[in-house]
Amino acid sequence: MTARDMSFAIDRRRFFSLTLAASLALAAKPLWAAIQTDSAGLVTGDVKVPIQGGEIPAYSAYPDKGGPFPLVLVGHDEFGLSEQIKDVTRRLAKLGYYAICPYLFSRQGDVSKATDVIEVMSTVISKLVDAQILSDLDATVEFAKKSGKGDVGRLGMTGFSWGGRATWIYAAHNPKMKTGVAWYGFLNAPRDPQGHSAVSLAGSIKQPILGLYAGKDDYIMAYDVDSMKLGLKGSKSEIVSFPGVQHGFFADNKPTYDAKTAADGWNRLEIWLHNNGLR
DSSP states (O other), X not given: OOHHHHHHHHHHHHHHHHHHHHHHHHTOOOOOOSOXXXXXXXXXXXXXXXXXXXXXXXXXXXXXXXXXXEEEEEEOOTTOSOHHHHHHHHHHHHTTOEEEEEOTTTTTOOOTXXXXXXXXXXXXXXXXXXXXXXXXXXXXXXXXXXXXSEEEEEEEEEEETHHHHHHHHHHHHOTXXXXXXXXXXXXXXXXXXXXXXXXXXXXXXXXXEEEEEETTOSSSOHHHHHHHHHHHTTSSOEEEEXXXXXXXXXXXXXXXXXXXXXXXXXXXXXXXXXXXXXX
């Protein structure tokens, strides 16, 4: 890479960081969630996942009868282990999965009630290390296995925004993961110096991953989506772009929520997980 190319890359990441923070700040105003999923027929609750040197919080949900169940990791967005993400975890459990969302920002602090996304970006997300994220996801899989309720032979993942990127990079990291669904996951997001963008890892992703993207995303560039499609060419993965909707279209507690597209995406998730090794 030439000095000019390196300078362009740095400027591009700086531009991404600023526009990402600004865009998410506009979407941060809390609303009542449109969907409320009860715990009837489920075992739900906060749990602690052992990791090297300690433990991290997580939220799990699974059917109260039977098992072990296909295991779905949930990658939270920039707002961490929020009530909306816990609701999504229960929705997956209602489909017959052992769903668990580890809090992957735990070493940097609790952001579940945060509204200042610029502060979250600067004080938490900018300090994250990919190797640590992947290790914590591995620990979560081991926790589910030891619980006796999660079938790690049928392992998948879904994630949203920041967690969508985590879905892509975990697929490249763990070949035992059967499939996944990445909702508007960052493709060329700022990362630690030892980390990799999702685009750069596309050729290493052998599992069928479904990417669900917004046609009017202000900071995931169409160029990056096209680059990801090219990198995945020849694999069983697929990327779907929904025209006219914004980043965060599935987040039913934010102004970016689009009910019709969210329902379409969820239906695609159900079919994709079912058809790609989790049943």
